[in-house]
Amino acid sequence: MNQLKENLTDELRKNGADLIRFGSATRFCDPNVQRLMPEVKTVIAIAFRQLRGSRRGIEEGSTFYQYTTTAVETLEEVIMPLALLRGCELLEKAGYEALPQRRNLLVMREQNETNPEVDYAEIYRGMEAEHQLDFEQCAVDAGLGERGLSGSILTDEFGPCIRWVFILTDAPFKEDPMIKPHLCDRCGACVRACPGHALSKDGTLNRWQCAVYYIGGNRSKNPFMPPDAFADDPERLSIISGETKLTPERAKEVLNEIHFYPPMKHAYQGSICGRACDTACYIHLEEKGVLTRKFATPFRKRLEWRLTIED
Ligand code: SF4
Ligand code: SF4
Secondary structure (H helix, E strand, O other): OHHHHHHHHHHHHHOOOOEEEEEEHHHOOOOHHHHHOOOOOEEEEEEEEOOHHHHHHHHHOOOOHHHHHHHHHHHHHHHHHHHHHHHHHHHHHOOOOEEEEOOOOOEEOOOOOOOOOEOHHHOEEOOHHHOOOOHHHHHHHHOOOEEOOOOOEEEOOOEOOEEEEEEEEOOOOOOOOOOOOOOOOOOOHHHHHOOOOOEOOOOOEOHHHHHHHHOOOOHHHOOOOOOOOOOOOOOHHHHHOOOOOOOHHHHHHHHHOOOOOOOOOOOEOOOOOOOHHHHHHHHHHHHHOOOOOOOOOOOOOOOOOOOOOOO
């Protein structure tokens, strides 16, 4: 089995994977692991870095498209599926079953929730029968990283800047250790960085609020918002300053008025915040010197830009 683990790791790395962790299925809390594949013995988590350069444009206020195209869409639609299929093929050639698992961004178990990365109107809600894995919990159980205050999975190498997939297999691999949480120090930088105050101090995420500010609801962080945006809305100022508190129904009304930036080819919402919560976390972890992947210069090179609300 050691040779197969080595071969699989090599194959996944050749196809762009950065972090690969093997966990015995018995240590996973998510009941969907067994539901999806009753004979599962190992869950393999495979993570891919989001290039640091994908965040450079939003950091500088110079180009915004690149975060969503290269750090979300291309990973999710090109790189990750290919690596997933190659890894599963290798396991099948060795005589084992391999069930590929990538996030279905359009499916939610909850009835009144949303996913900021896609159009809220496209989401299928209440899909219990879909049995999608809890990606964050399974990442922790696989030993990929720890859950930070923001809910993001933090890794020693890339901080929160990763995306990931899983392979469920009946191959009984030797497992990797789980991670003892050591990165998140509850600094609150993720909470403070959100342009829409979607994260509360205890890390609770209002996903509808996030959906609005992920795509640029805050004028001070969105150079594409025209001066007459929300002109007829009595709450205009509190919306474009990120101070409003949105119910799901109100968030839908606001989202219907945001057309400042085109969506991506696969219908991903074009992110204007560029996951500012994760960027702030990355900057914090880099400043603390705890990330193992080093760069010649720090990510944050100058004061953060901000427009005035009426710029
Ligand atoms: S920014 Fe600070 S509090 Fe937030 S997840 Fe990162 S380390 Fe934890
Ligand atoms: S920074 Fe962006 S992604 Fe993070 S919680 Fe706020 S709106 Fe959502």
